[in-house]
Amino acid sequence: xxxxxxxxxxxxxxxxxxxxxxxxxxxxxxxxxxxxxxxxxxxxxxxxxxxxxxxxxxxxxxxxxxxxxxxxxxxxxxxxxxxxxxxxxxxxxxxxxxxxxxxxxxxxxxxxxxxxxxxxxxxxxxxxxxxxxxxxxxxxxxxxxxxxxxxxxxxxxxxxxxxxxxxxxxxxxxxxxxxxxxxxxxxxxxxxxxxxxxxxxxxxxxxxxxxxxxxxxxxxxxxxxxxxxxxxxxxxxxxxxxxxxxxxxxxxxxxxxxxxxxxxxxxxxxxxxxxxxxxxxxxxxxxxxxxxxxxxxxxxxxxxxxxxxxxxxxxxxxxxxxxxxxxxxxxxxxxxxxxxxxxxxxxxxxxxxxxxxxxxxxxxxxxxxxxxxxxxxxxxxxxxxxxxxxxxxxxxxxxxxxxxxxxxxxxxxxxxxxxxxxxxxxxxxxxxxxxxxxxxxxxxxxxxxxxxx
Amino acid sequence: xxxxxxxxxxxxxxxxxxxxxxxxxxxxxxxxxxxxxxxxxxxxxxxxxxxxxxxxxxxxxxxxxxxxxxxxxxxxxxxxxxxxxxxxxxxxxxxxxxxxxxxxxxxxxxxxxxxxxxxxxxxxxxxxxxxxxxxxxxxxxxxxxxxxxxxxxxxxxxxxxxxxxxxxxxxxxxxxxxxxxxxxxxxxxxxxxxxxxxxxxxxxxxxxxxxxxxxxxxxxxxxxxxxxxxxxxxxxxxxxxxxxxxxxxxxxxxxxxxxxxxxxxxxxxxxxxxxxxxxxxxxxxxxxxxxxxxxxxxxxxxxxxxxxxxxxxxxxxxxxxxxxxxxxxxxxxxxxxxxxxxxxxxxxxxxxxxxxxxxxxxxxxxxxxxxxxxxxxxxxxxxxxxxxxxxxxxxxxxxxxxxxxxxxxxxxxxxxxxxxxxxxxxxxxxxxxxxxxxxxxxxxxxxxxxxxx
Numbered sequence: 001x002x003x004x005x006x007x008x009x010x011x012x013x014x015x016x017x018x019x020x021x022x023x024x025x026x027x028x029x030x031x032x033x034x035x036x037x038x039x040x041x042x043x044x045x046x047x048x049x050x051x052x053x054x055x056x057x058x059x060x061x062x063x064x065x066x067x068x069x070x071x072x073x074x075x076x077x078x079x080x081x082x083x084x085x086x087x088x089x090x091x092x093x094x095x096x097x098x099x100x101x102x103x104x105x106x107x108x109x110x111x112x113x114x115x116x117x118x119x120x121x122x123x124x125x126x127x128x129x130x131x132x133x134x135x136x137x138x139x140x141x142x143x144x145x146x147x148x149x150x151x152x153x154x155x156x157x158x159x160x161x162x163x164x165x166x167x168x169x170x171x172x173x174x175x176x177x178x179x180x181x182x183x184x185x186x187x188x189x190x191x192x193x194x195x196x197x198x199x200x201x202x203x204x205x206x207x208x209x210x211x212x213x214x215x216x217x218x219x220x221x222x223x224x225x226x227x228x229x230x231x232x233x234x235x236x237x238x239x240x241x242x243x244x245x246x247x248x249x250x251x252x253x254x255x256x257x258x259x260x261x262x263x264x265x266x267x268x269x270x271x272x273x274x275x276x277x278x279x280x281x282x283x284x285x286x287x288x289x290x291x292x293x294x295x296x297x298x299x300x301x302x303x304x305x306x307x308x309x310x311x312x313x314x315x316x317x318x319x320x321x322x323x324x325x326x327x328x329x330x331x332x333x334x335x336x337x338x339x340x341x342x343x344x345x346x347x348x349x350x351x352x353x354x355x356x357x358x359x360x361x362x363x364x365x366x367x368x369x370x371x372x373x374x375x376x377x378x379x380x381x382x383x384x385x386x387x388x389x390x391x392x393x394x395x396x397x398x399x400x401x402x403x404x405x406x407x408x409x410x411x412x413x414x415x416x417x418x419x420x421x422x423x424x425x426x427x428x429x430x431x432x433x434x435x436x437x438x439x440x441x442x443x444x445x446x447x448x449x450x451x452x453x
Numbered sequence: 454x455x456x457x458x459x460x461x462x463x464x465x466x467x468x469x470x471x472x473x474x475x476x477x478x479x480x481x482x483x484x485x486x487x488x489x490x491x492x493x494x495x496x497x498x499x500x501x502x503x504x505x506x507x508x509x510x511x512x513x514x515x516x517x518x519x520x521x522x523x524x525x526x527x528x529x530x531x532x533x534x535x536x537x538x539x540x541x542x543x544x545x546x547x548x549x550x551x552x553x554x555x556x557x558x559x560x561x562x563x564x565x566x567x568x569x570x571x572x573x574x575x576x577x578x579x580x581x582x583x584x585x586x587x588x589x590x591x592x593x594x595x596x597x598x599x600x601x602x603x604x605x606x607x608x609x610x611x612x613x614x615x616x617x618x619x620x621x622x623x624x625x626x627x628x629x630x631x632x633x634x635x636x637x638x639x640x641x642x643x644x645x646x647x648x649x650x651x652x653x654x655x656x657x658x659x660x661x662x663x664x665x666x667x668x669x670x671x672x673x674x675x676x677x678x679x680x681x682x683x684x685x686x687x688x689x690x691x692x693x694x695x696x697x698x699x700x701x702x703x704x705x706x707x708x709x710x711x712x713x714x715x716x717x718x719x720x721x722x723x724x725x726x727x728x729x730x731x732x733x734x735x736x737x738x739x740x741x742x743x744x745x746x747x748x749x750x751x752x753x754x755x756x757x758x759x760x761x762x763x764x765x766x767x768x769x770x771x772x773x774x775x776x777x778x779x780x781x782x783x784x785x786x787x788x789x790x791x792x793x794x795x796x797x798x799x800x801x802x803x804x805x806x807x808x809x810x811x812x813x814x815x816x817x818x819x820x821x822x823x824x825x826x827x828x829x830x831x832x833x834x835x836x837x838x839x840x841x842x843x844x845x846x847x848x849x850x851x852x853x854x855x856x857x858x859x860x861x862x863x864x865x866x867x868x869x870x871x872x873x874x875x876x877x878x879x880x881x882x883x884x885x886x887x888x889x890x891x892x893x894x895x896x897x898x899x900x901x902x903x904x905x906x
Contacts, residue, residue: 358836383811
């Protein structure tokens with residue numbers, strides 16, 4: 001590919017409209033040039049993922065990442081860094097195995113993962129015949145006697161037809177969250193779900209599940225698409241027995257921490273929050289989910305310091321604890337803010353992958369939404385054009401409930417659910433420039449909000 | 454990451470405005486759903502890259518890919534498939550090695566690639582002292598006696614600060630194209646350039662170079678960023694001698710082919726072209742560059758057939774020969790179209806990588822440009838918002854010279870120059886959904902043009 005490129009104001013990263021816009025446009029360009037040339041987020045993500053690795057709530061690795069994040073916030077030039085106490089659930093995977101057998105066959109091991117928060121079998125074999133359903137609707141119609149003592153395979157495929165993968169993820173999400181309790185209600189022994197995966201491979205995707213109250217806590221496990229396809233084919237022709245043995249389970253609670261760093265406001269101490277979550281699932285490296293959001297948040301503070309941007313309000317980077325299986329960090333942050341009567345002006349979360357930014361999702365009143373949208377042309381040279389989303393992330397939901405305007409970075413969504421919550425969510429899947437462009441856009445937005453609110 | 458998504462008309466892939474727009478929007482959605490669910494481009498790209506691999510003009514592999522592409526066009530349902538004769542240059546890499554030595558050291562081998570079209574040393578060692586320049590401006594100021602019998606190292610770094618990587622690529626491009634002749638003009642022995650690479654790694658990026666007329670054809674080679682950094686450090690402290698031995702060189706011309714398939718117009722035989730280039734460099738697998746453009750073009754024909762879209766005009770997929778080191782396929786296509794007085798309504802090229810689409814670059818008169826832009830809202834649900842580009846691709850430039858309106862797909866650009874023209878441009882770097890979204894957007898645009906022009 002040879003290429004001649006027309007340089008337009010758009011591609012040069014500058015939009016000149018009014019004098020004010022021109023000044024902002026120049027600042028946007030300074031922020032972008034600084035981060036793309038000198039940003040440390042990519043190197044920090046390498047440290048977090050390769051030196052610490054995955055970091056499930058309650059694990060030693062998570063506690064290491066707390067110390068690491070505090071140091072990185074100090075290195076970034078934060079005026080104040082502290083740990084916020086959070087009581088978190090301790091879920092442990094333990095040993096786990098799933099086997100199947102056809103009438104004429106031997107036991108065959110399947111690649112699998114227990115879903116996060118799932119109880120196990122207490123180290124005993126639990127077996128039964130598998131029945132397959134393609135949808136919740138199909139399952140609802142099954143009489144309890146057909147489910148009793150069986151294993152239910154919820155074989156709902158990720159909808160490839162949606163352009164927006166997050167919609168397909170949401171459609172499939174109900175299966176992951178509810179499969180165990182639905183199965184238990186009709187007397188089944190455990191549930192198997194097809195992974196919430198956009199990839200045509202055999203990688204199982206773990207993720208959060210929850211138990212309904214007063215329903216027996218039976219196990220739920222997940223298998224990758226290839227294994228699910230094979231199981232589906234088998235079940236069309238014959239009876240298949242499954243056997244699960246798992247030591248997974250919830251082991252109480254313990255004290256852990258979110259990590260917070262801030263640069264003090266020159267005018268007041270009203271707070272602008274930028275955050276991601278420091279914990280991850282216990283497979284892979286938690287690189288896109290959500291090491292990316294962590295290093296992007298730290299980059300915001302560093303960039304304000306490095307460029308000498310004089311922030312009117314306090315800008316706070318929050319590395320939330322326990323997003324994946326409890327959101328206790330987000331809840332505690334909201335509670336503390338309320339208890340201390342801290343005034344929060346704005347909060348933005350990055351927790352949808354470290355891919356190139358495409359938009360900013362806005363959860364706020366129409367006046368503020370309109371104001372941010374009016375800055376749209378400033379963001380266009382950075383590939384950000386979509387301000388239509390109305391959701392803003394689970395860790396800052398408690399702030400939103402306190403009527404704080406909240407937002408979320410919206411990155412390119414096509415690759416995310418290939419690797420989300422899997423052993424494949426590694427540093428190598430993150431591109432330096434894409435990651436740093438995300439930091440750039442968040443810094444630019446916070447620059448505008450700090451100046452105008 | 455847990456996620457609640459607000460469904461808006463935007464995210465659902467539907468935009469309802471007028472009755473006409475509603476009909477188009479429904480067709481857009483049908484095209485997208487068909488391709489994302491059933492598209493064959495990704496599997497075809499696996500075949501092309503894994504069964505055939507890289508396919509430099511003049512190589513046996515290229516001729517295999519010609520047969521392969523013809524078959525795929527027939528499989529897609531083309532009414533007519535043919536090969537178009539093209540005389541192409543035959544450049545052969547041959548054996549090549551580059552060594553350096555400091556005053557107290559031994560010869561050390563450097564990872565390198567000769568630039569495409571570069572002559573070699575005829576199998577002999579050619580050595581001399583290296584002088585380094587950081588820019589063409591710096592080189593211009595060097596008196597010839599300082600360059601005579603030396604090796605010139607053009608150490609111009611890829612500009613990471615640009616958001617648009619294609620601008621940095623263009624800035625660096627002059628070094629790759631002109632280094633050899635510039636060095637020869639002042640009596641140097643050969644040129645080394647820092648690769649045109651956005652990656653922080655040691656992968657050398659080959660690519661096209663050319664010789665000025667009446668200037669000695671000396672070799673030009675390229676080294677990856679890490680090696681270039683190390684060489685730069687060495688040269689700051691001491692003299693370094695380089696030694697090149699290369700059998701690269703141009704070996705005349707030969708007859709080869711572009712591959713063309715079309716579905717006949719129901720109303721007339723005026724032609725709409727969609728194309729990419731079938732050849733690649735002789736490293737890696739030519740996956741993004743430009744296997745992606747090839748399978749996307751074939752997908753357009755298949756989708757029209759599969760959905761029973763009744764095209765008014767003839768839609769022609771062209772797999773151009775020899776884009777990388779001659780663009781002879783594009784030139785021949787243009788010449789034949791002129792000789793046969795074929796009326797071309799429109800041509801679009803995909804040759805900027807198989808990443809998620811972000812825009813369509815339009816090289817045409819203002820009336821047509823305005824019309825296509827007026828369809829912008831239809832494309833928004835597919836992530837396409839940027840119609841500002843004004844360049845349309847090198848293979849269809851001859852058509853543009855004949856006043857045919859031309860365009861190019863503009864994909865996400867951040868990762869492309871990490872792997873462009875390298876051993877790393879492999880199938881594994883292409884994402885299925887991103888590739889198919891590109892096919893989707895091209896098909897949608899051709900649907901609109903076929904209907905309205």
